[in-house]
Amino acid sequence: MSWDYFAPFAIVALLCWGVGAFAAWRGKRQGVVYGFTLLGLAVFFSFIVAMWVSLERPPMRTMGETRLWYSFFLPLAGIITYSRWKYKWILSFSFILSLVFICINLFKPEIHNKTLMPALQSPWFTPHVIVYMFAYAMLGAAAVMAVYLLFFKKKGIEPREMDLCDNLACVGLAFMTLGMLSGAVWAKSAWGHYWAWDPKETWAAATWFSYLGYVHFRLGRPTVYRKALVGLLISFLLLQMCWYGINYLPSAQGVSVHTYNLN
Template identity: 55%
Template sequence: MITWDNFYLFATISIILWLAGAVFALSSSKHSKVAISLTIAGVFCLGIFITGLWFFLERPPLRTMGETRLWYSFFMGIAGLLTYIRWKYRWILSFSTLLSTVFVIVNLMKPEIHDQSLMPALQSGWFIPHVTVYMFSYSVLGCAFIIAVSGLIRHKEEYLVTADNLVYTGVAFLTFGMLFGALWAKEAWGNYWSWDPKETWAVVTWMGYLLYIHLRLQQRTKKKMLYIILIFSFLALQMCWYGVNYLPSAQQSVHLYNRNN
């Protein structure tokens, strides 16, 4: 039976496979198939754990911060792999692996006590699509962040084109996530939007990426500024995801359940 106590085993195997895939990707383009296979295996391994934990808890493992970190690591592996396959950046797997590994290690260092209960607000059909769509968008925008940092350092025009595609995809899923969340909020609390800290930072994040898209379409803004906007938008995303939980104003938030365990 797969429980949180088994996580260290699946985490270790996934990290080793991801690191091996990143090494093969860096070594030569001839090893791309091996790199892809190893990365897929790492993602699959973590996916097995998430599925097993789901069956064990008899609920989707999406309630606590640690559980959402699991999904982020899982989707980050997928987003990094898709970016590698599409644009052939041999270094991208190294950075996507780094981000995935950081969140896996945080979960290893901060084990959680899980229970099967879900508060009434979470017993909704919108719960799973809202959180999973958000986590996928966060991972895609995480790859856009990696590209932006690389663009600031290496000054390559092609990186902006890559960032464009990642941002368009990430923002599309982010928008769907906000929509699902609004419908869920209407069902659970009677209002589509309450402007609590998490929702406010969600809008700040969304507007940051929309600003990037607007300026990019205008084609009048310097590349450096565009990369900086992407970086700050990603930092706002991190604030929206978990940073707001440490704000005094968040203590009365309807999203406080995310801090459990």
């Protein structure tokens, strides 16, 4: 499977996710919502698996490849959220975000045939990236919810809506913590130390503390909604910096071991 086949797989998956999101928005039968969303996930994941087989390595080497996983996990996080809380709009937002990242890969594909550097040839590589991408998807869903509550909801914010933000943020933070711990163990075996405070790790720590601060703020001031939501969006901006923003920092060039995807 080559990258040339990405477009048809992506288009079919997006059509399925779009139908599922539209059905959820219009309150159609849940069988239609689940059926089309899961079908889209299966189609998209089949491309990821085919790329994995073709490359003879996990497709997680470049930013474009990590965007594949993020595009996959966003609808997955959306259907999990919809299944639990029945917010009819969540699948629409996850569909739009997936569309954005898929379009980036369609119009600006990155090199997808790079071999893995020795440090990435580790059994920790795959679970580390997958756990992080799932965490990013859950935290992305939390950010979408925060945007909706802050800027689009006309009535007052309800406690159950904040509970949804809290649940998404806590699940995302838990998986982010697992990702950091697995990364530390991987770093110990690859470079001889658990933590080096390079730019990537510094921003990862800042992001982790920011989300932890959100959780503590919610516990301490559970009725202060808007400040909490602003903090959640700030945390998500830090997350974007941690994920790909550091690749463009002059301080990371030639220094950070985490900028290998630009080599």
